[in-house]
Amino acid sequence: MEKRPCRQYLCMTVGYLEQVISDFGFGIAVKHPESIDLPKSTIYQMAIREILKHPHPTLRKKSKVVTEFNEKLKQLVADMADTMYDAPGAGLAAPQIGVLQRVVIMDVTSKEEENQLIVLVNPEILHGEGSQVGEEGCLSVVDYTAKVKRFEKIHVRTQNMEGKESEFEAEGWFARVIQHELDHIDGVLFIDHLSGLKRALYKKQRKKQLREEKHVSHD
Numbered sequence: 001m002e003k004r005p006c007r008q009y010l011c012m013t014v015g016y017l018e019q020v021i022s023d024f025g026f027g028i029a030v031k032h033p034e035s036i037d038l039p040k041s042t043i044y045q046m047a048i049r050e051i052l053k054h055p056h057p058t059l060r061k062k063s064k065v066v067t068e069f070n071e072k073l074k075q076l077v078a079d080m081a082d083t084m085y086d087a088p089g090a091g092l093a094a095p096q097i098g099v100l101q102r103v104v105i106m107d108v109t110s111k112e113e114e115n116q117l118i119v120l121v122n123p124e125i126l127h128g129e130g131s132q133v134g135e136e137g138c139l140s141v142v143d144y145t146a147k148v149k150r151f152e153k154i155h156v157r158t159q160n161m162e163g164k165e166s167e168f169e170a171e172g173w174f175a176r177v178i179q180h181e182l183d184h185i186d187g188v189l190f191i192d193h194l195s196g197l198k199r200a201l202y203k204k205q206r207k208k209q210l211r212e213e214k215h216v217s218h219d
């Protein structure tokens with residue numbers, strides 16, 4: 001998922017803080033999954049990977065459950081983190097770099113704060129309640145954002161990189177990012193949640209873009 005436009009937070013004053021706290025779901029920080037340190041680059045050769053763009057067929061496939069919690073998984077997470085922070089994005093799912101595994105990462109901190117990487121392996125939304133409508137963009141959907149309806153609050157079960165299971169609750173923006181990223185591991189994009197008309201407009205725009213790209217590469 002795209003990084004939230006930072007302009008909303010650059011001019012943050014104390015008066016705004018309460019809103020930001022509820023936006024980010026920081027009010028429930030104690031229930032967040034632990035953020036992890038990036039695997040050390042001395043051990044893992046991190047790499048920025050290519051982010052697949054719609055309509056790449058891999059983005060439409062269902063990802064497989066992770067069964068081996070090994071070095072390969074840690075390397076995948078390291079690459080994903082490198083790719084997400086480089087983009088920059090607030091979240092990334094493994095299929096977006098062409099790996100069909102149920103792994104998503106996110107960092108919902110603002111630009112001014114220290115990074116807090118959250119890694120979810122085989123995550124599931126057990127329960128959702130309420131609703132929120134907010135703007136979404138996606139690193140795999142070029143130059144397009146739209147308002148999407150999501151659950152306001154969700155209960156999530158996940159595993160970490162060692163395979164340890166845990167459950168937590170998320171709300172607001174944090175819950176939105178999770179729902180967006182979890183869609184990816186089921187082959188769903190945020191544009192699928194839009195009305196037929198909006199989706200048709202996006203597809204038209206994307207087709208035009210692709211035609212132009214093709215044209216440029218043939219010149």
Ligand SMILES: [Zn+2]
Pocket residue numbers: 001002137138139140180184
């Ligand atoms: Zn996305």
